[in-house]
Amino acid sequence: MEHEYEMVKPTAAALAQAVEAAELMRERTDDETGVAHSLLYLFQRNRRLEEVVALVDRYLNFGTPKDEHAQLVLMLEALHQSDHEPKLPRS
16 A cells, blocks of 8 residues: 655654664564564665765766766665665564
């Protein structure tokens, strides 16, 4: 089931609090619904995507330096790999 929501970006403090709570839930194995796991996965993936966006922005605005192109390719490969190699949940 797919949902689309108009969400306001949380403050840095609110996001840090949510991540900390999710980490505690995972440590206590108190994540029967997978909400904490999903939040941590999406938080990590979002950080990687923000790095890609910043690099693409530089790439598009300042030409095509070989170093930035190679870095972009590596970042995209890492993103694809993280989607295809799920790690086992903590027990």
